[in-house]
Amino acid sequence: MIYTAILFGSFFGLLAIIFGAFGAHLLKKKLSEEQLQSFETGVKYQMYHAIVLLFLGFKLNSELTIDNYIVYAFIIGVILFSFSIYGLVISSAKNKKMKFLGPITPLGGLFLCLGWALIFYKFSLLYFI
Template sequence: MNYSAIILGAIFGFLAIILGAFGAHLLKKKLTPELLQSFETGVKYQMYHAIVLLVLGFQLNNQLSIDNYIIYSFIIGVILFSFSIYGLVISSANNKKLKFLGPITPLGGLFLALGWLLIIYKYSLLSFI
């Protein structure tokens, strides 16, 4: 069991609910439909990976390096991907777009993709043993 993954998965899930409600109720009046859709994309990806972290937290352990790499890839990916989107959208709504966040979003996506690739790698190795 990986308690870090379980705790951070739960925190990400909680924050996805809060941020989703924030977007749907408070930001809906301030954002263009395109910005609102971007914000919702960040929330969706955060929630999907919160659930993944919870599942992995119960399945993986802290003893194997690859398990830790998988967990950290998802954690870093969510922070970089979703939270950079939130920053971009909210700053754009206030006409002070934080342009430096633009390149961070795809980097977060790469970490999320890496987490999935590491799962494939781990279990494809096990299938040959």
């Protein structure tokens, strides 16, 4: 699990830089201001959670089930949240909006919240025990 967190964290970080540059330079001329802000939201959340995954990869114990759940929640959350935003923005810019992605974004957000809630739960147990 340690390597999974570091692998996905570094990959998500790499993609966040690429997608951020792509949005800032190539998409800026093709997207509305609102679409560009949505795209940037996807990039920001992806980068935030890439950094969290890297940190977790060095700090968590891969033999603890809750630690594995935390990492998986963040990986699934980033994929569902950020990548659905990218798909929605790019498809709507081409006037072929993939509406099925709309409900996926909040589901990804729930997974991100779950990851944070599990971290809170894990460390609140350690603090109060």
